[in-house]
Amino acid sequence: MEENKIKFPRSILLPLIKYLKGEKKRLKETKDELKKEDPFVIGNRDDDNSIDSEVAETVEHDRSSAMRSQVTRSIIEIRKTLTRIKLGKYGICASCGKMIDTDRLAVNLTAEFCVACEAAKEKKRG
Numbered sequence: 351m352e353e354n355k356i357k358f359p360r361s362i363l364l365p366l367i368k369y370l371k372g373e374k375k376r377l378k379e380t381k382d383e384l385k386k387e388d389p390f391v392i393g394n395r396d397d398d399n400s401i402d403s404e405v406a407e408t409v410e411h412d413r414s415s416a417m418r419s420q421v422t423r424s425i426i427e428i429r430k431t432l433t434r435i436k437l438g439k440y441g442i443c444a445s446c447g448k449m450i451d452t453d454r455l456a457v458n459l460t461a462e463f464c465v466a467c468e469a470a471k472e473k474k475r476g
């Protein structure tokens with residue numbers, strides 16, 4: 351099997367790592383903020399037990415937890431990307447091993463799959 355190693359130059363990787371670490375930190379802070387806003391988290395509930403308030407709290411909780419899981423996913427993506435950079439696998443499709451289009455990476459820094467594999471995954475997912 352042919353070694354599929356395209357090394358991105360350090361001049362690209364270093365700022366990328368710095369950026370991703372900054373993003374990770376920012377996302378963690380966002381997650382903490384969202385947790386504070388969630389009325390279902392102990393200590394956050396107000397004493398108003400009217401139906402309107404309950405409904406509003408449920409909506410707020412759903413919104414907050416949906417956003418939190420999105421943030422969590424982004425943090426995981428960043429962590430995986432940082433690992434791939436360390437392993438020298440950044441920019442290589444995790445599925446087929448081909449190089450991911452740099453245009454794609456430009457808009458999605460944490461892209462793990464090439465366009466074709468991503469599309470195939472989406473299809474499978476329905």
Ligand SMILES: [Zn+2]
Binds near residue numbers: 443444445467
């Ligand atoms: Zn692929």
